[in-house]
Structure formats: C-alpha cells, structure tokens
Amino acid sequence: MSLHDPVPAPEDAGIQIRNLTVSYDTDRGRFHALNDVTLDIRPRHITGFIGESGSGKTTLAMAMMNAIHNPGRIDGGSVLLEGAGDVLRLKGEELRRLHGRYFGFVFQASSNSLNPLKRIGAQLMDLGRSHGVTDLRALLREAKTLAERMGMDGDRVLTSYQHELSGGMRQRVGIIFALVLKARVIILDEPTTALDMLSQQAVLEIVRTIHQERGLTTVIITHDMGVVAEMADRVVVLYAGRVVEEGPTQSVLRHPRHPYTRGLIHAIPRITGNLHDVEPLQGTPPDLATIPTIGCVFRERCPIRAPICDTVAPTPTSAHGDGIVTCHGVDQHD
C-alpha cells in the first residue's frame, strides 16, 4: 500500500447531511441554493435526487463533497461521511485525498469533461498519478475490464480520443473514470440526458450491476422521473433548495404526498393510458432570485395553497414509513 493511501474507505459509506445551507453570490444579491437540508444517504442504496432546473440537486451533490466553489459558499451545517467525519471541516490536500478515496463523480456532459487532446488511457494514468496510485498498469487493466463489461472494446477505448467515441460510449467512459479508483460513493449527474433510449438503458444497467456488485452508495441526479423509477431505492424531491419529499421510490411514486411531487409525476408523457390523465406542471421552475423568503416556497405554483402557506414555512413531517414530506396540506390529502 502506498504512502498516499493510508486508510481504505469503509465498506458502507453512508452520509448524514444536517442543516446544510449553501448560498451563491450574484450581481442581484446573495441567494440560498440550499436551505437547511437534512437528509440521510444510505449505504448500499441508490438514491435519486429529482427536481427541475434550479432546484438545487447538483448543488446538494457538490456540497456533500465539500466541492462548492466561488461564488458559492457553504454557510452552515455538517456532512458526516462514515469513516471520515465531517467532510465540511476538511480542506486542501486532505480534502483532495478524501475525494479520491471515497467519491466518483460522473459529470452531466461527460464529453465536455474529457480532455480532447489526450487519449483516454493517458487521461486515466493522469488520474492515477494525481491520486498516488503506484501500479498504473493495474489501473489500466481495471479500466479495460470495466470497458469490456460495458460492452465496449477495451483496447479501442483506451487508445481513442474522446471525439472518436459516440455519446453513449463517452458517458460510459465517464463512469469508468468514476469507478477505477475504487470509490465507495458514486454520484451521477444527469447520466443519460441526451442519450437515446437504448443507450440510456445500457448505461443504467451498468450502473445498477456495479452498484450491487461493489455494494456502493450511489446517487443519481436527474429531472427524469423515469430514470428514478427504474433505478432508485429511495427518492429525494428537491424544490428551490429544499427537500420537499423523501422516501422509498415505489411508495413516493404510488402515493406522492407533496403537490409538487404529484405535479412532477402527472406531467410525464406516458406510453399507455389516457392522454388526458396527464397535465403540465403549472408555472415555471424556481428562480433563486424570486422565490419567497417567508412561507412555503412552492405556494405560487401550488394547487392546494392555503392562507398559512403565505406566512409559515412548512416543517418536515413523517411520511412513507421512514421518509418525510414538507407541506402544510398533507393532512387534507390521503
């Protein structure tokens, strides 16, 4: 074992997020992108973060890794990572090593996160070197095996430049980068947006298999309820930087308690069933500059708005067995 790899990450890397608040400094003022988020990410589960653009799902994932950069700032809260303590207290080299040991992040546009001037293999070796991997050959062997398991020709992938690979292949290369360092927590940001249905299923299938095989803690960030429904054990619904509902996926899909979750589910174009059962979500996605600062953030778009929503922000209440919902109106429904 190399000097740079003192303690291996524990098998079960659960994450406890407490009262996490993140704000962004813009020329229109300082806005909260996350507001008092408390959440447990369970080990060996696939957790889906769902919400529209601007709901804070990517910010939440970045804050979990203490990777919020200027003009963003973590204002408060804690992120307890099993075996590593509070991630928000780490910085510099310590934090960088923790990232390499624990986290694998697959970026939204994987084609934009690869270096166009270097072959995939060379980029993998850079990754290994920067995280103190001594046996680079083993790293490449591992990458090749992963590529082959994903239905690609390993040698071809490693000797290719990114432009020589299709969109679906590049997305899979992104996943290889996240997995070769034996990360315990894999975060995928919109892993299948812009892929066609068959490539999407291929990518999801690989994620599911490797998640189970390695007993990972996996987070999928998406605005597509279909992806969450296929993949996630638990779903976290975010709106304007707040968790509005959380629970086991099937229960949330079947009996959504929050009007926003209901709206998201009803807005999905479905392949069977009555066309008229589907209706668009009212209003536009939240804009950090215009969301209300007092009362419920969703009230402008809410079909069950009540007077209390204008003045008092709802607090999380228990729902779906071990989940939560944040709405004044839950008792009136189901």
Add this chain to the structure above:
Amino acid sequence: MGLINMIEVRGLVKTFPARGGLLSQKAVQAVKGVSFTIPDAGAVAFIGESGCGKTTIGRILTGLETYDSGEIYYNGQNLTSLTPRERQERLRKIQLIQQDPYAALNPARTIYQTLMAPLTWEAKRQQKNRDWMERRAREVLELVGLNPDVVLGKYPHMLSGGQRQRVVIARALTVQPDVLVADEAVSMIDVSLRLGILTLLQALRRDYGIALLFITHDIAAARYIGHDGRVYVIYQGEIVEQAATDELIQSPVHPYTQALLSAIPVLRGLEQPGPDRHIPLGEFALAEGNGCRFAPRCRFAEQRCRDEKPPEVAWQHEEHRHTCHYPTPRRVVPEPLEAKS
C-alpha cells in the same frame, strides 16, 4: 379523393461522401431509400436511435441538406424537377425546430430582433409595413403562450429552456409554415415543461392546420402530438416498421421496434414491465452483407435473416407495414398497475 398528402417522399437516398481522418474513410449511406407521406395537417413521428438517419431526413425536408436520389412531392409538385432556387422558395414553408433551444437563438439579439429578421423578409414579400411586422411579432408570441410585453425586450439567457423553445417555435411561425419539423424538440427541456411544448404543437396543428413531423427517440412524447398520428421506425437509414401510433405501441411486430419500446423506463409503483420486455445492450454496429440489417443485434435472428433481405410487407392490414421475416406481435411497453392495491 380522401386525404391530401401535403408531402410525399419516395425512395429518398442520401450518402455522405468519404472524408479523410480515422473514422470516416468509407462513404456513409445515411438514408437508404425511404418513402413516407405527411398528410395535410397530419402528425407523423420518426423514431430510432442516434445515428439512424432520422435527423438527416428532417434536414433534407427543410432544405438544409441535399439528397442524391428519390422524389419529394410538395402539394403534388415534384421538387426534384425544380431549380435549387425555386425549391428553396417552396421549402420555406417547412420549418425546422431543433433540439437545443440554447444554441438556436442568437445570444446577442433580443427576442424582438430575433423575430424581426424573418418578418422583414415576409413584409417585403407581402408588401407590408412596419406596423404589420410589430403586430405579427406580438401575434406569434401570443400563439406560443408567451406574453409579448414581458418577452420582446429580453435576451435568450433571461428565459428558461421551455420559454426559449417557445420563442424558436414563434420564429418558425412568422413565415406561416405548412409543416413544422420538430427534431428532438423536447429532449433538452425539463420533463415538467415538456408536456407544455407538446400540447402547444398539438394546438398549432388543430387550430392552424400545421402538419407535424416529430423526430424523436422518445415514443411516449410522440403520442402527445395527436390521436391520429402515424409512427415510422427507422433503423440504419431504412424504415423497418410503420403503423398508427397506438397500434405500433400496443402490437409492434418488428424486433427492433420491440427493443426501442422495451427501453422505455418503467415507473415502478405505477406500472409493471410488459411481459415480453427485452433490452439488447450491444453496441450499434453497421451491418454488412445482404441480410436484414438488424440481424446482428436481433435475438430472434435465423440463418435466413442473415442471408436474405426482408421486403416491406403488410401486417394484418395495409396501414401497418414492416420488414421482418418472422413478424410476431409482443407486449413490451410498461403496463399500468391496478389503481390501488
């Protein structure tokens, strides 16, 4: 006569020439003899994977790409026999809406300026004045459900993705098009706003008789542009199956159609997978030889499929057509669970 076919395409072929470089050393035939019709105010969807040639067909129809052979009839007139200039003039009435509303609008122009550019041409053509242009700009924005007072002075970055796509549609409407070609027009838009755009396209069709060619990999979205729609399934530049939308969804007979439909995510808790669901995970390989192009990926392929190219034939009735030696209807799409358990 019953239906008037606004657009009729026969045996369309397009080959992209060989270029230098590592990848494209062979000429690629992107469209291999495709025939279809778009009825007056009709709704037609093309579905298939990335790279199947569906976008190329849309670009040919809108005059952005040339074609090698085949015939395109537009309102009964053969476009192939026209000069390029005359052809371009006709094709102006067929407008393309592209996938990415972020790239389709000039970031340095306000929405007002964006709409005025095509309106200036229209005004010249129809000998109208500036007032007419201003009125028309407000009109098209209202048609797509935007408030002109709010939107006209804004730049694209000040609008959400869904609003931008509406502006793109408004711009296409300035020329009073006969046909809108929507190429993955909703795939980059938040799921919550997709339905709004789909309903808008549906309304344009119903209220103004604008025909729609909907190019997508998301067949569920294709259902929402009209009840009487028709779907063409394209694989490697050829149509492998075609039928009325709901018939194709409920009883697809070509294994490729079945693969595409199987790949639709199942909303667990609300739906269960179709009993015959099967998703092939292999890479998209260009087929060689004389047989069925899908045979290398097909789990039902027999020797005959590799040797002999299947012709296009009807299944049960003339409107449902396919190219498979062993057509078998299978139930692959997600099925709704009972309302409450």
